[in-house]
Amino acid sequence: MKTDEASPGQPAHEVPRSTLRAADLLPTGSLGLRSRKVRAVLSGLGIAIGIASIVSVLGVTSSSQSALLDQIDQLGTNLLTVANGNSNGAEQILPTTATPMVRQLPHVLSVAPTAKLPGVNVYRNDHVAAGRTGGRSVRAADATLLTTLDGALLAGRFINDDDVPVTVLGYSAASTLGITDVSGNDRVWVGGHWYNVVGILKPFVLAPEIDQAAIVSFDSAAHLLGYNGHPSRIYVRAQTEYTADVARVLAGAANPEDPSRTSVSRPSDALTAQLKVKQSGAGLILGLGAIALLVGAIGIANVMVIAVLERRTEIGLRRALGASRGHVAAQFLTESLILATLGGIAGIVIGIGVTVGMAMSRGWATLIPPEALYGGILVSVAAGAIAGLYPAVRAAHLPPTDALRTA
Structure with missing residues (x-):
């Protein structure tokens, strides 16, 4: 702060005001x-x-x-799932014609049918008490599952159509069963039969039900586990720009007699x-x-x-x-x-x-x-x-x- 005094002879009212430098x-x-x-x-x-x-x-x-x-970009927004709309929390069967009908739709890149086998469970061995499933399930599928879901293996290989009796474990199922690799010829007890574990899947963000499942081939499910040929969930990969169009016609294609009983969802919507x-x-x-x-x-x-x-x-x-x-x-x-x-x-x-x-x-x-x-x-x-x-x-x-x- 600086105050200037009045010079001799300068009127007091003309004294400059004080200043404060920045x-x-x-x-x-x-x-x-x-x-x-x-x-x-x-x-x-x-x-x-x-x-x-x-x-x-x-x-x-x-x-x-x-x-x-x-x-989302890596997983894609073009994956759709088809299931029975009256499932009440449990997967119900779809018509046997659902898979071939969906494959005929335009702009569909790949289709992977799966069937959750009711009453069939997977255990670490045959001494585990029935009912102690740990949330695991057994699901029949074929080689198209891995390509349609854009999945990958953590260890081993995926199932072939004629694999009997072998299984590939989902990531969570393998963790709860205590199986971390497939080099030791590990076996699990599936529906009253011993199955060799040939592979372990990496996690599926868009299909968490696969993570909890033991995957077997359709032939194995039909010969040993009572599979009747009806899928319960179908995964569909569509061309990205036509995903909405494919979704609108999926229910009618999967179940032409009663489309209202079929639900179609886009798993990536959960991430959105x-x-x-x-x-x-x-x-x-x-x-x-x-x-x-x-x-x-x-x-x-x-x-x-x-x-x-x-x-x-x-x-x-x-x-x-x-x-x-x-x-x-x-x-x-x-x-x-x-x-x-x-x-x-x-x-x-x-x-x-x-x-x-x-x-x-x-x-x-x-x-x-x-x-x-x-x-x-x-x-x-x-x-x-x-x-x-x-x-x-x-x-x-x-x-x-x-x-x-x-x-």
């Missing part, structure tokens, strides 16, 4: 923060928490959504629904972050009001030495802005750390929207300006004589 504004405005460090840290913590919540939510949500979209859930959940947490930010701004305003009361003598002395109201207001407003900005920067660092840690633990690519970074700074600065406005105006209008009288 270079002096930062050290002057940070004086209160440097002298009360603990209070400054605690008051800026609310801003930091609010900004950290916003940045981490946007970062984690963007990273998880990106990973989910990549997964997860995106919407993540977006709605992110909106809720962003709201909570905004509340934390508001609480932080109120905390800064409270601290600044207290600072004005505690520094009445300083304010009065500066006014008596020629500081204008604008200079005093600028000092306290700068202090509030510095406090909020430092809290915002700390919040951004914390939010980035949370996002990186979460992404690394889940195997996601870290993705933080740029608007979360510069938006966090802008929001924190705006919060500091609003929080410091009233204390700054109050300090500026404090009469210097009253302030000095309280010293």
Whole structure:
């Protein structure tokens, strides 16, 4: 701050007004923060928490959504399933003509019929009590299953049409049965018969029922397990641009006599629904972050009001030495802005750390929207300006004589 004295002979009313250089504004405005460090840290913590919540939510949500979209792109949105619509939670049979009729539809790339065998279970050995299935099932299929679902083997090979009696285990079924490889000629007890395990499948995100199943060939199911030739679930891979068109005619093709009893679904819709859930959940947490930010701004305003009361003598002395109201207001407003900005920067660092840690633990690519970074700074600065406005105006209008009288 600089005050110019009147030169000899110069009228008092022409004395230049005091000035506050921009270079002096930062050290002057940070004086209160440097002298009360603990209070400054605690008051800026609310801003930091609010900004950290916003940045981490946007970062984690963007990273998880990106990973989910990549997964959808890899798995494809052109897989359809056909099942009996009156299943009541259990798979019921479809007509024996369903598979050949579906294969004749235009824009269908591949079709994989499967049949869940009712009353047939898979056990680790023949000493396990009946009924202790662990959620596992036995399903008949052929070689088209792997290509239609775009699946892969974790170990071994897939079944052939004439394989009797061998089985390929879904990922979850193999885990619960305690089978991790197929090099030791492991066997399982299927429907009262010993089956050699020749392969283990990798997880099927779009067909979790396969993960819980022991897969056998149709010939094996017919000769040993009582299979009657009716499929219970058919997987259909269509040309991507015609997926909706194929879905509309699948029910009629699978069951021409009663299409209403046939349900058609797109498994990738479940992943798309997860995106919407993540977006709605992110909106809720962003709201909570905004509340934390508001609480932080109120905390800064409270601290600044207290600072004005505690520094009445300083304010009065500066006014008596020629500081204008604008200079005093600028000092306290700068202090509030510095406090909020430092809290915002700390919040951004914390939010980035949370996002990186979460992404690394889940195997996601870290993705933080740029608007979360510069938006966090802008929001924190705006919060500091609003929080410091009233204390700054109050300090500026404090009469210097009253302030000095309280010293």
